Amino acid sequence: MYARILVPVDGSTFSEQLIAPAAEVASATGAALALLRVVDKADEPDTANRYVEGLAARIGAKAISVLAPAAGVAAAICEEAQRVPSTLVAICSHGRS
Numbered sequence: 001m002y003a004r005i006l007v008p009v010d011g012s013t014f015s016e017q018l019i020a021p022a023a024e025v026a027s028a029t030g031a032a033l034a035l036l037r038v039v040d041k042a043d044e045p046d047t048a049n050r051y052v053e054g055l056a057a058r059i060g061a062k063a064i065s066v067l068a069p070a071a072g073v074a075a076a077i078c079e080e081a082q083r084v085p086s087t088l089v090a091i092c093s094h095g096r097s
Helices: 019-029 045-059 073-083
Strands: 004-008 032-039 062-067 087-089
Touching: 004 019, 004 073, 019 032, 019 045, 032 045, 032 073, 045 062, 062 073, 073 087
Parallel strands: 004 032, 004 087, 032 062
Antiparallel strands: none
């Protein structure tokens, strides 16, 4: 089974809709739950950290905030997913960006 469920969030309510179902699956399977916010501008890290930490604190999840590499946001999500073996990425098809 999965060791961790990773939910990328981008600040939109659409992306946040996946948090509750992912938390239920994590609870049912014993997987850890992590919320990921990828920042694409160097001047946004503090705002992104506060945002993702606030969401994670409400549900007991781990908050992760990273700066997007030159390859983009998708590459950052893939890199974080590969960092922990057996990670399931739960992502919405559309969000803020």
